[in-house]
Amino acid sequence: MAAETDENSSTLSPEAAFAVLGNETRFTILQTLWELYEPDDPANVVKFSDLYDSEDTVTFSDLYDRVGYGDSGNFNYHLEKLVGHFVRRTEDGYELTQAGLEIAQAVIAGTVRECPSIDTATIDEGCPRCGAPIVSDYENHHLAVSCSRCSGIWQDSTGENGVLFTLPFPPTGLSGRTAEEAFHATLAYNLNRIRSFIDGVCPNCSSAVEESLDVCTTHEPGDEGGCPRCNRQHAIEVSEICRQCKTVARGPLTIAILAAPVVTAFYYDHGVEHRFASWETFRRAQTVDEEILETDPLRVRLTVTVEGDTLRLTLDETLNVVDIVRGTSNSAQ
Template sequence: MTPESRDESGDLSPDEAFAILANETRFEIIQTLWELYEPDDPANLVKFSDLYDSDTAVTFSELYDRVGYGDTGNFNYHLEQLTDHFVRRTDAGYELTEAGFEIARAVVAGTVRERPHLDATELDADCPRCDAPVVAHYENHHLIVSCSECRGIWQNATGEAGVLFTFPLPPTGLSGRTPDEAFHATLAFNLNRVQSFISGICPDCSSAVDQSLDICENHDPRDQSGCPDCHRQHLIEVGEVCHQCKSVARGPLSIAILAHPAVAAFYYDHGIEHLFASWETFRHAQSVEEEILETDPLRIRLTVPCENDRLRLTLDETLSVVEAVEETSYVRD
């Protein structure tokens, strides 16, 4: 089925979507509607809900004039190809659908006036493993954070170098921010996404996600040098994959468990306001103890310490917490 012959009321396949958007005029229509959209207008605060009487859509003539297309008939044809999926027709004219907004936002997030760049910069943060200064640099739309002394949490295949984390950050995330501000923004941006994955919901398309575990059978992190088998400090890694839009999240289970409400309550009882989407999550995760209790069925124990107390969490094969026990006044080895 070609875009021209598709059923307007039906679903749009990825091939059809790419074919529709691979046209300069159609893309310019989306861009123009986005530029004319006023998010502060009360009628746009609750979009598509008909809670307000006013209709903020753009008229055909205004849209035609703004785009500057020379042929009214062909312009109307291109507009109709976008309608229902990327553009919505109202009594007053045309406006972007949520899918249209997502296309525009993806372009805006990756566009800045100058190509963003951040050389290796020492941050106002200490390594959670050795307390040495943390260093960050930005390349390929990712913020790479490393320790200035140790090999961090993940090591390369030779074990000679490693990182604390490598997180994606749209170029606009650097705009107007200091390196330290970009560092914390990256953590908040990505760990909030991780929390959505943990809840079983893809943060990009809202589809269900599939979960998998990677347990290193011969784990031997060897202090600061990393495990020679899995090249990481943590025993258990959890992966979350959305097969609908191919978004993915992967990281230590010792970090993911810190999103559980039992952990937040445990810290709060000790006078700590635990915010998952923060640098402190990485710091706390380095003291979480991992243990495989059983393999069939799988039972995992994670122990979260705080002062002289600890919270023991037992997880099943779905990573659901089946038991939470708090122990007080213990002394760690």
């Protein structure tokens, strides 16, 4: 396979990318190349490295016939607009670049052929606060899970309690899954993305991310609802933002801290296999104690307890762990 030329290494601004893709014929070309893309081809594992010979390339005439465009000259004009960023031209023909593949995958993730859905269902897991059955509902590409009895963890914008979490989940993820399987898949999907954010890498575009804390310094959650100031049970939330593609994640610090290796090791020392991307992480996060030690500079302490033993982690405003103390639950503070 021919090596890439300069035309295949160009970059586009967001405005230029939208302009290139804002044409039905060009998008049909990407869709056609995606339909011919073979994920089993080993060349696609390390795409464009020339370690393997790709079998995904399509000749101009074959691509022209498959798209069904009536004017070969005008078709070539649209194809050339894609070459360099979304489509790669080789000696053997044309294939998707990584950017072209990701555009197609994003469309496939958000649109489905059969519009799968799930009805409101009771999940065979107990609420981490009161143990009552939890209920899931899917709407607007989000899975919402709430407690059937208690006030949950959040109070939503309408003032209703009971919310445990509402997380995005592409509709394609519902295909072939029961309500309970979709529940666990939603957590795995989102917690894996959150772990990437915690590592400083946007899970969508790989850019660096900004991390900050939202601390409710007058936190007073009630038994029948969230704090009147922040509408939540937890006092400290982490905000993760990618300024490049505007992907965002936000959630309790008590969840984020469970991705720390020292916490995983602490659980392991007590015979507990801690998998971060799971319902167990969400459940365990509700048992982590949080305490604001100082506000200027900010210092917060999170305490993880297992079988009477404690792991106390002190964090600064940048979420760096500045102190670690292991002891028993009745040890001196």
